[in-house]
Amino acid sequence: MIDLYAWATPNSRKVTILLEELGLAYRLHPVQIRLGEQHRHQFLAINPNNKIPALVDHETGIQTFESGAILIYLAEKTGRFLPKSGQARAATLHWLMWQMSGFGPMLGNLEHFSKLNPGRSADAEAHFQREIRRLYGVLNGRLGETDHLNGDAYSIADMATWP
Ligand SMILES: N[C@@H](CCC(=O)N[C@@H](CS)C(=O)NCC(=O)O)C(=O)O
Known part of the structure; x- marks a missing residue:
């Protein structure tokens, strides 16, 4: 269990x-x-x-x-949702790390400054808005060329990014 x-x-x-x-x-x-x-x-x-x-x-x-x-x-x-080898495994892991180190934390920071504490720091709000726009651009570009982030099949990288 x-x-x-x-x-x-x-x-x-x-x-x-x-x-x-x-x-x-x-x-x-x-x-x-x-x-x-x-x-x-x-x-x-x-x-x-x-x-x-x-x-x-x-x-x-x-x-x-x-x-x-x-x-x-x-x-x-x-043995599921993470390919065992090759480019699909590398891509699953790099998109997962992209979510963990960039997309997720930057959204958290943006929420902190823009939604929960608006007006506290205009510089921080602008910084995180810029970074989040850039990251959404990266995600949009990737999903414009493939249905799944690893370029092969539904994986833990998609499950990490969706919520
Ligand atoms: N990098 C961690 C982040 C975990 C995280 O930020 N959890 C938040 C909720 S989503 C939390 O526990 N917050 C409580 C706190 O900060 O005290 C992960 O991906 O598991």
């Missing part, structure tokens, strides 16, 4: 999308981040970085956190 610690957020949804696509049984443990439950010591034992999502797989004894690492773990465990 798999225990998933999550809340209704984009990073958590990446993992529930994959678990549902794989048809794996899992228990969902809601971590209410607005109430600070991610700082409880029981949760820090699973993710010392106090962020959701985190996952414990009792079948293998493995526990892991960071949405991208969880996607790779589950894809490798089941």
